[in-house]
Amino acid sequence: MALTPETLPRHELNGLLVEVVDAANPDLVGIAGRVVLESRNTLHVEDVRDGEARVRQVPKESAVFEFQVTDEAADREKRSGTTSKLGRDTAGVRAGQSGSGDGVAYVTVDGDRLLSRPALRSETAGDSKWR
Amino acid sequence: MNVAAERIERLHVLAREATVAGEAERAREYVRLARRLAERQRLSLPRDFRRFTCDDCDAFLRPGRNARVRTRSGHVVVTCDCGSQARYPYGE
Ligand SMILES: [Zn+2]
Numbered sequence: 001m002a003l004t005p006e007t008l009p010r011h012e013l014n015g016l017l018v019e020v021v022d023a024a025n026p027d028l029v030g031i032a033g034r035v036v037l038e039s040r041n042t043l044h045v046e047d048v049r050d051g052e053a054r055v056r057q058v059p060k061e062s063a064v065f066e067f068q069v070t071d072e073a074a075d076r077e078k079r080s081g082t083t084s085k086l087g088r089d090t091a092g093v094r095a096g097q098s099g100s101g102d103g104v105a106y107v108t109v110d111g112d113r114l115l116s117r118p119a120l121r122s123e124t125a126g127d128s129k130w131r
Numbered sequence: 132m133n134v135a136a137e138r139i140e141r142l143h144v145l146a147r148e149a150t151v152a153g154e155a156e157r158a159r160e161y162v163r164l165a166r167r168l169a170e171r172q173r174l175s176l177p178r179d180f181r182r183f184t185c186d187d188c189d190a191f192l193r194p195g196r197n198a199r200v201r202t203r204s205g206h207v208v209v210t211c212d213c214g215s216q217a218r219y220p221y222g223e
Contacts, residue, residue, distance in 0.1 A: 001134050003141075012138040014161060015145045037160055119167040122135045 022064035060111035135172040146191040187215035
């Protein structure tokens with residue numbers, strides 16, 4: 001299962017580009033960069049400002065994250081120059097998200113849904129809205 | 132492919148990139164997480180992953196950089212910078 005907006009809460013977060021769009025602590029809002037480490041309760045985000053990389057630790061609880069997901073299916077489609085039925089389907093999924101551009105989808109996720117040990121997120125039905 | 136298997140692939144790439152960027156400790160975290168996922172989901176790790184990670188210190192190994200690769204009769208010996216050795220047979 002590819003990394004899609006639907007699978008993201010169960011998928012690998014390390015390496016993804018993320019922005020903190022809301023948090024209990026206002027100082028954390030606006031932190032943006034690559035996720036470099038995940039713990040049960042936090043994400044470590046490498047924020048580069050003025051050419052200086054700083055790793056910021058953001059609690060998942062009561063924060064809202066906007067992840068940038070490159071749509072691999074769309075990329076493939078662009079490269080091969082063909083429009084597959086599959087491609088149109090994934091495009092439909094992207095349109096349903098908070099925003100989408102050129103093969104890039106922005107997926108907004110409540111940090112509370114990510115509260116789990118990194119290795120267990122794939123198995124604890126992170127997709128469910130009933131957590 | 133299920134989510135866990137794909138996470139392992141991503142972590143493999145991330146571990147390599149982190150090692151190249153000089154973030155060895157970060158790479159170890161990715162290696163450990165991939166191993167933990169495989170263990171929990173009862174998946175076997177890809178052969179490349181098993182051979183180019185250190186069983187002792189979890190380092191992602193780059194031959195010539197942080198690992199020595201030497202052939203002996205019938206097997207390859209991979210030595211991590213931490214001193215741990217792993218031997219893999221090869222057939223002719
Ligand atoms: Zn080692």
